[in-house]
Amino acid sequence: MTDGLIELRHVGKRFAGIRALDDVSLTVRRGEIHCLAGENGSGKSTIIKVMSGVYQPDEGDILIDDASVKRMTPAESVGRGIQVIYQDLSLFGNLSVAENLAMNRYLKEGRRAVRWGETRQIARAALDRLGVELDLAADVESLPTSARQIVAIARALQAEARLIIMDEPTTALTRNEVERLLDITRTIQRDGIAVLFVSHKMREMLEISERLTVMRNGKVVVQGPIGDFTEASITRHMTGHDLSHETYRRPAVTETVPPRVAVEGLTVPGAVAGVDLTLRPGDIIGLSGLIGSGRTELALALFGMRPDHGGTIRIDGKEARLRTVGDAIRHGIAYVPEDRLSEGLFLTQSVSRNMLASSLDAVTRGFTVDRARAATVSDGMIDAMQIATRSGETPVGFLSGGNQQRVVIARWLLTQARVLILNGPTVGVDVGSKAEIHRIIRDLATERGLAVLMISDDVPELLQHCNAILLMHRGRIVQRFEGGTATEDSMGAALKALR
Amino acid sequence: MSLLRRPETIVALVLLAAMLGIGFVNPAFWSLDNQFGLLKSNVITGIMALGVLLVMISGGIDVSFPAFAAAAMYLTVHGMVQTGYTGVAIPFVVATLIGLALGAFNAFCIRAFRMIPLIVTLGTASVVRGLLLGLVGTSVININKMPPQLIEFGRTDMIDITHTDGTRFGLTAMILVYGALALGVHLVLRYTMIGRSLYAYGGSPESASRVGFDTRKTLLFAYCTAGALAGFAGLLHASLIWLANPRDFVGFELDVIAAVVLGGASIFGGRGSVVGTLLGVFLLIMIKNSLILMHIDTTWQQVVVGAIIVCSTALTAWRDRKRVG
Secondary structure, three states: OEEEEEEEEEEEEEEEEEEEEEEEEEEEEEEOOOEEEOOOOOOOOHHHHHHHOOOOOOOOEEEOOOOEEEOOOHHHHOOOOOEEOOOOOOOOOEEEEEHHHHHHHHHOOOOOHHHHHHHHHHHHHHHHHHHHOOOOEEEEEHHOHHHHHHHHHHHHHHHHEEEEEOOOOOOOOOOOHHHHHHHHHHHHHOOOOEEEEEEEOHHHHHOOOOOOEEOOOOEEEEEEEEHHHOOOHHHHHHHOOOOOOOOOOOOOOOOOOOEEEOOOOOOOOEEEEEEEEEEEOEOOOOEOOOOOOHHHHHHHHHOOOOOOEEEEEEEOOOOOOOOOOOHHHHEEEEEEOOOOHHHHOOOOHHHHHHHHHOOOOHHHHHOEEEEHHHHHHHHHHHHHOOOOOOOOEEHHHOOOHHHHHHHHHHHHHOOOOOOEEEEOOOOOOHHHHHHHHHHHHHHHEEEOOOOEEEOOHHHHHHHOOOOOEEEEEEEEEEEEEEEOOOHHHHHHHHHHHHH | HHHHHHHHHHHHHHHHHHHHHHHHHHHHHHHHHHHHHHHHHHHHHHHHHHHHHHHHHHHOOOOHHHHHHHHHHHHHHHHHHHHOOOOOHHHHHHHHHHHHHHHHHHHHHHHOOOOOHHHHHHHHHHHHHHHHHHHHHOOOOOOOOOOHHHHHHOOOOOEEOOOOOEEEEEEEEEHHHHHHHHHHHHHOOOOHHHHHHHHHHHHHHHHHHHHOHHHHHHHHHHHHHHHHHHHHHHHHHHHHHHEEEOOOOOOOHHHHHHHHHOOOOOOOOOHHHHHHHHHHHHHHHHHHHHHHHOOOHHHHHHHHHHHHHHHHHHHHHHHHHHHHH
């Protein structure tokens, strides 16, 4: 008798001839916190689906409590105490917290009737187990993401879980909420429940897990106790190569050139209370602060989406009226909201169409698109951005992640953007693509002289890729860190002081 | 959710305001015979609305129920005339079952071919209407051929009042049937797992099957109940107006859907209640009837119903979006 709860032995899985899993062996022990790391497409989600019975492996065995399971079905998996918390949490936003928590129990017992008093009792007990308090009558969709996650975890525990698999649980959480989640994970562990964390965030893995398995291209690359790893070594195993850790320095610019963007006394009612900001060509300025600090409103004001803003904005020395998005685009400002780097693409459409999507005016003659001109423009861009694609007509979905990112960036460049505002540019992006995005942003700043304003919660990201970081609080910039001199500790302390 | 922010409360307040307004313009509105008449007009639309409510909570839409109601009603009455059957209970059971079977076909198409409910129900509505007229007949069965026991049944009153001038009026007992059905649907929605599964499925179909609901059963339940209620209401309608017209209920879907949406059900699914629906039906019928009372041309009613749909859907959509954001 080993202490293995679930064990995969030499598991293989193919989809249409492509190997999603190749001879994967992985054991999750009772009551341990195990981390499964890997980039998108490394086979992590396939593992989850094999463990939860959604997929049947083509080769190999699944053992639960050291006994081979012949056919793993979703019902079998749940019956054996395996619960998956998917990234979307699978909660019912339109139903109350209490009902979401009690539903599993009712379903498991095959009940036909609902007793509301009992529903609340079940829910209260479930939350007590995690030591949290939530309004049981509130609709789940009215809760913040972190609270929804707690509901999802409590629900999984309700189903007599012995192993909880969490798929990218920290993606949508702020640093503070991540801490709380990790605390809850430890609470669960004390009850003897194992947790499999599926993530690509090094920091959390190092912080929480006892053992780590790293996957790449459907194979297990390395496995061992967490003490054997460092951030750099995890990254190396995940991507297969080392990533640069150089901090960004702005190329020297002559001070006589007017700044690209000069903001004075910018106000947005209820959000920004007077901000001065200067962006020079080649600047990558980081902007951080708690949610509600006014940082997003500041960005939206620059992008013409807050026509009620006050103060003056100068672009290249000339005062600019930015009252509509159209105004902002005409002044060369591009704003990329969260996730757009990875999701702002029409995957089934061609590379060329994706690149031209925001600048069709430039290649339109009368009412029709000038195809020859469109092809010239997009081919030129494919060369300039070194996008690895067979032709401009290839659907973007066929390109690798990094190349897809370049297509999105090419699209902004075609709009003649000179100022780039990025809101959470790498939220939910895996390490390899993240490095790629950072590299492209740095190239844009140094080689094309764009001024970049980068809003982010990711302290290491800000420190490495910005030449200055501004900290916002209650609508004002309260602190400025110079790149190269600030450290994670000093910034972390400053952020903590704001709470 | 606090009582004040519930959609039902808002509909009730709007209803109250509208009643006061209409009563102010024309005090005849408050007369008992007008109120009784109003309640009577609620019955058919209301019963159908209960079915549509279930479908809308599940995130779907049904536009086939008027056709099903017409088919169930005409087939049953036609059969009664042909066989000379004299009972009442069996015909209602038959009409209900016809509606149920047609509803099951809707559910089957939606589930098996993963088709959009609107398209499926548009299609089945057209097919059923066509088959009815082509195979069964096009002639209206009017009062002299209608089975008398149906007419008698439809005339049952629970309150009878005689005016001083000798004319009599009453409150139809059908309102009890409506009330009982409404209570039944309410209890199912609130206190049974199949009822809750409608909300779950309407909220997130993917999650519903992940947590272990039998979503096939959920869909089947929604569309079968909608069909069955429509079939029942169809025959009841014939016994209230004393004739069976195979071309009846054209355009009914708009009224009923308007009433359900007005009652706070979300067009995106996952939200809606019987109380809201009852209020929505009452409000819609009252507005339509009052337009007649105020001598406003019937063509304008269509404008009003359309405007109500657009406004109330916009309102609920705005509410739902606000909640997400």
